[in-house]
Amino acid sequence: MRAAYDIIIIGGGVTGAAIARELSRYKLKIALLEKEAELAFGVSKSNSGIIHPGTQNPPNSLKGRLCVQGNKLTKQIAKELGVDFKEVGELIVIFNQADLTRLLEIKKEAEELGVGGLRIVDRLWLRKHEPNLNPEVYAALYAPTAGIISPYRWVYDLAENAARNGVEIFLEHKVIDIRQSGSLRLNAAASRFEVLCSQGNREVNSQVSLGAKYIINAAGLYADEISGMVGINDFTIKPRKGEEFILDKKREYLSNHIIFPLPSPISKGILVIKTSDGNPMIGPTAQEIEDKEDLSTSDEGLKKVLEGAKRMIPSIDENDIISYFAGLRPTAGKDFIIRHEDKAPGFINVAGIQSPGLTSAPAIALMVTNLLKNNGLKPRKKWFFQKYRQRTIHLFDIPFNKTKELMKEDPSYGEIVCRCEMVSAKEVRDAIKRGARTLDGIKFRTRAQAGRCHGGFCTTRIMKIMAEELNIPLTEITKRGEGSEIVKENRDSRTA
Amino acid sequence: MAAAVAAQKAGVKDILLLERDQYLGGILNQCIHTGFGLHHFKKDLTGPEYADRFIKQIEAIRDIEVSLKSFVVRLTKDKILTYLKPGKLEEIKAKALIMATGCRERTREMTHISGTRPAGIYPAGLAQKMINIEGLLPGKEVVIIGSGDIGLIMARRFTLEGAKVKAVIEIQEKTRGLIRNVVQCLEDFSIPLYFRHRIAKIYGKDRVEKVLVENTVNGETFELPCDTVLISVGLIPENELIEMACVEIDKKTNAPVSKEVNKCSIEGIFVCGNSYKVYDLVDNVTRDSVKAGQMAAEYLKGLK
Amino acid sequence: MIKKITCIECPVGCQLEVETDQSGHVIKVTGNKCEKGPVYAKQETENPMRILTSIVLTEGLDLKMVPVKTNKPIPKAKLMEAMAAVKKLKLTKQVKVDETIASDFLGLGVDLIATRPASFNSH
Numbered sequence: 029m030r031a032a033y034d035i036i037i038i039g040g041g042v043t044g045a046a047i048a049r050e051l052s053r054y055k056l057k058i059a060l061l062e063k064e065a066e067l068a069f070g071v072s073k074s075n076s077g078i079i080h081p082g083t084q085n086p087p088n089s090l091k092g093r094l095c096v097q098g099n100k101l102t103k104q105i106a107k108e109l110g111v112d113f114k115e116v117g118e119l120i121v122i123f124n125q126a127d128l129t130r131l132l133e134i135k136k137e138a139e140e141l142g143v144g145g146l147r148i149v150d151r152l153w154l155r156k157h158e159p160n161l162n163p164e165v166y167a168a169l170y171a172p173t174a175g176i177i178s179p180y181r182w183v184y185d186l187a188e189n190a191a192r193n194g195v196e197i198f199l200e201h202k203v204i205d206i207r208q209s210g211s212l213r214l215n216a217a218a219s220r221f222e223v224l225c226s227q228g229n230r231e232v233n234s235q236v237s238l239g240a241k242y243i244i245n246a247a248g249l250y251a252d253e254i255s256g257m258v259g260i261n262d263f264t265i266k267p268r269k270g271e272e273f274i275l276d277k278k279r280e281y282l283s284n285h286i287i288f289p290l291p292s293p294i295s296k297g298i299l300v301i302k303t304s305d306g307n308p309m310i311g312p313t314a315q316e317i318e319d320k321e322d323l324s325t326s327d328e329g330l331k332k333v334l335e336g337a338k339r340m341i342p343s344i345d346e347n348d349i350i351s352y353f354a355g356l357r358p359t360a361g362k363d364f365i366i367r368h369e370d371k372a373p374g375f376i377n378v379a380g381i382q383s384p385g386l387t388s389a390p391a392i393a394l395m396v397t398n399l400l401k402n403n404g405l406k407p408r409k410k411w412f413f414q415k416y417r418q419r420t421i422h423l424f425d426i427p428f429n430k431t432k433e434l435m436k437e438d439p440s441y442g443e444i445v446c447r448c449e450m451v452s453a454k455e456v457r458d459a460i461k462r463g464a465r466t467l468d469g470i471k472f473r474t475r476a477q478a479g480r481c482h483g484g485f486c487t488t489r490i491m492k493i494m495a496e497e498l499n500i501p502l503t504e505i506t507k508r509g510e511g512s513e514i515v516k517e518n519r520d521s522r523t524a
Numbered sequence: 525m526a527a528a529v530a531a532q533k534a535g536v537k538d539i540l541l542l543e544r545d546q547y548l549g550g551i552l553n554q555c556i557h558t559g560f561g562l563h564h565f566k567k568d569l570t571g572p573e574y575a576d577r578f579i580k581q582i583e584a585i586r587d588i589e590v591s592l593k594s595f596v597v598r599l600t601k602d603k604i605l606t607y608l609k610p611g612k613l614e615e616i617k618a619k620a621l622i623m624a625t626g627c628r629e630r631t632r633e634m635t636h637i638s639g640t641r642p643a644g645i646y647p648a649g650l651a652q653k654m655i656n657i658e659g660l661l662p663g664k665e666v667v668i669i670g671s672g673d674i675g676l677i678m679a680r681r682f683t684l685e686g687a688k689v690k691a692v693i694e695i696q697e698k699t700r701g702l703i704r705n706v707v708q709c710l711e712d713f714s715i716p717l718y719f720r721h722r723i724a725k726i727y728g729k730d731r732v733e734k735v736l737v738e739n740t741v742n743g744e745t746f747e748l749p750c751d752t753v754l755i756s757v758g759l760i761p762e763n764e765l766i767e768m769a770c771v772e773i774d775k776k777t778n779a780p781v782s783k784e785v786n787k788c789s790i791e792g793i794f795v796c797g798n799s800y801k802v803y804d805l806v807d808n809v810t811r812d813s814v815k816a817g818q819m820a821a822e823y824l825k826g827l828k
Numbered sequence: 829m830i831k832k833i834t835c836i837e838c839p840v841g842c843q844l845e846v847e848t849d850q851s852g853h854v855i856k857v858t859g860n861k862c863e864k865g866p867v868y869a870k871q872e873t874e875n876p877m878r879i880l881t882s883i884v885l886t887e888g889l890d891l892k893m894v895p896v897k898t899n900k901p902i903p904k905a906k907l908m909e910a911m912a913a914v915k916k917l918k919l920t921k922q923v924k925v926d927e928t929i930a931s932d933f934l935g936l937g938v939d940l941i942a943t944r945p946a947s948f949n950s951h
Binding site: 435 | 597
Binding site for chain 3: 556557558570572658684708711
């Protein structure tokens with residue numbers, strides 16, 4: 029066994045990162061395990077970044093309660109961590125008077141959960157505040173507390189802060205088995221679990237085993253498999269695919285709010301979403317599938333999304349689309365599953381965290397902390413918890429005079445790498461220093477390669493910076509981890 | 525460069541040439557194949573040779589100040605430019621402005637090719653840069669989408685570098701490239717060219733594994749295993765800067781709305797070369813860019 | 829033997845039918861719309877020639893790769909062999925455009941010349 033921990037968190041998505049950050053307040057030895065090359069590369073990377081106000085959840089649901097609480101917590105923690113959170117508000121629109129009854133129900137349900145500021149707005153209000161909206165929209169439910177955040181930067185910054193407070197993060201550590209100690213007469217100091225991981229290189233079979241008193245299973249799409257390792261098999265994760273389409277930043281002011289149609293029983297429908305990067309997003313579809321790795325997009329998905337989005341904002345044009353992707357929501361029935369497993373003492377499942385998982389994450393973290401406390405953990409708070417984090421600098425969101433100041437410290441702020449999104453060499457280097465190891469990792473952190481030219485201009489520049497900073501050959505640079513190398517050969521064999 | 529030289533010859537004394545790369549010459553530097561300059565220089569040159577002839581002219585003219593690694597981040601309708609270069613943020617006002625910002629490639633995303641998003645899907649121009657400038661080979665088994673000249677030339681380039689080009693897929697009924705290129709880039713190496721076909725889906729988790737090719741006439745499909753998909757489906761003028769200055773832009777073509785070559789909706793801003801429209805021949809780019817230099821000189825005389 | 833080739837002398841791109849004898853000499857060309865067709869067909873059939881353009885690795889220069897070309901066409905059949913040789917070269921001296929990098933390349937009577945200048949790294 030390499031090391032023993034008080035707590036091992038399995039899964040480095042937003043749930044795992046938020047739990048890690050919350051628990052890093054205490055004097056605990058914590059490990060966060062992620063199977064991919066970087067954090068947020070699973071479910072979280074395909075999140076649309078909406079911090080929901082708490083509407084559209086069943087009144088007695090766990091997720092309803094956690095969403096409302098999470099909305100408030102996210103706002104506060106985002107401030108502490110220097111992450112952009114924009115409270116843009118949301119509109120749920122209806123096209124005829126008949127739907128007003130349902131809209132009022134949604135309002136009432138949300139108010140029972142404690143969502144504040146809700147009101148029905150009419151055509152006159154909408155024309156003024158949402159001028160591009162289809163004039164046929166009859167009315168809307170306005171929820172001012174809805175917001176947007178960058179889902180990956182949120183995960184990275186939560187995790188960075190957790191690491192700053194002592195959490196150890198292990199990437200490319202895929203849990204392949206969990207062994208429970210046979211004896212139930214536990215010595216308080218002993219590990220109850222042995223977590224076996226395959227490590228790094230997928231071809232070389234190198235394994236490592238870590239001890240833990242508590243395990244928190246936040247493994248997203250694979251939470252059922254991880255849970256099965258300790259004999260808890262009473263739920264399965266079913267992926268529900270969503271295809272999303274990103275529009276050019278030029279259309280940033282397409283809408284002023286996040287716009288929803290009236291929700292259906294299985295999904296919130298096709299939305300027009302504002303993102304914290306400026307590019308509007310339309311989608312997602314909702315399709316139950318079997319394969320947990322099927323991230324393909326389809327012609328039909330595009331058609332459906334365009335149709336749905338244009339119904340709300342008719343001026344959306346297919347030519348505005350600069351990118352698209354598919355994500356998988358890890359569903360396990362209708363609600364979240366967050367519980368201590370009495371049959372496997374010390375094991376906490378955090379499963380089925382579909383929408384509104386991003387919003388709920390900080391509230392889930394509090395709930396998990398309580399579950400730990402109720403099940404034998406007596407954590408003591410650290411004397412000093414560093415709750416603040418220095419805001420990451422992005423040239424695209426600071427004024428030019430600030431850029432000028434920054435360049436006095438480091439001239440490479442003036443060396444532009446990505447022309448579509450205005451990202452400098454310095455920002456790319458910073459991203460690497462903060463943990464980026466792959467081209468996607470750089471993209472999610474800095475937006476370089478995420479613009480309209482899709483890396484046509486900047487890919488080789490970023491690769492060269494990575495090779496230099498990480499001291500690795502160009503042939504080892506990957507898009508998202510081993511197996512996704514960008515190039516096959518280098519003429520220069522000295523570095524190949 | 526052609527516009528700067530022409531403007532100087534027409535009497536302009538104070539010219540600043542801003543280039544965002546560390547070298548002059550732009551995309552010509554990565555176009556190492558021949559076929560450039562037959563009209564302008566009456567010689568069959570490679571891209572770097574064509575660029576070099578202009579670089580030498582620029583270097584010989586003292587009135588032209590060249591600023592490399594200079595990236596314009598803002599442009600106003602009054603022709604005030606803000607640009608960044610390592611260690612510096614400059615703001616300058618131009619009396620006349622010539623935009624020669626070229627074009628960018630249409631992407632996989634713009635053609636909405638379904639499937640996964642693994643490594644190994646590259647715009648053809650990026651692959652060209654990887655091979656010719658960086659000496660890197662992006663893939664070993666390649667399928668190329670689009671039979672324009674860039675696609676054809678990259679088919680030969682990959683083959684010469686030791687990769688296997690499985691096919692060129694063209695949705696139209698004939699090639700958009702030169703016949704010479706079809707013969708010398710594809711037929712020379714027995715590379716199949718499929719007309720009226722499209723890529724219906726890309727497969728692969730980490731790296732491209734195969735593509736599904738569909739006959740657009742009868743709907744029949746077949747799979748081609750490959751590790752790389754090159755996208756060569758056209759070019760778009762790059763005009764986001766003048767758009768920022770509120771120049772009227774045609775939404776379909778991304779070119780400036782214009783009544784006369786090189787002109788746009790703001791007086792004194794001239795747009796030339798591939799940013800004005802996508803040209804087939806560099807010689808024609810040069811011809812019209814020379815005109816842009818002269819037009820700018822005329823415009824400045826009119827101001828006095 | 830009859831072979832079909834596309835004439836590349838102009839954008840018309842005539843489909844030529846080229847008939848050759850046993851030793852590979854052209855005896856008849858049809859399908860051409862002008863007199864350039866048969867001339868091209870004879871050359872292309874009996875001895876097709878191509879300019880090779882490629883890149884050469886450098887060391888200590890400001891460009892990692894220097895683009896090169898053969899200053900005259902070489903036999904088409906020699907292209908891959910020539911590429912293999914190009915890949916083995918390493919340029920360590922400064923070059924100007926047109927400067928020879930390898931003379932009488934592969935004994936083909938052509939020179940491999942630089943098509944872009946490269947100078948020593950400043951640092």
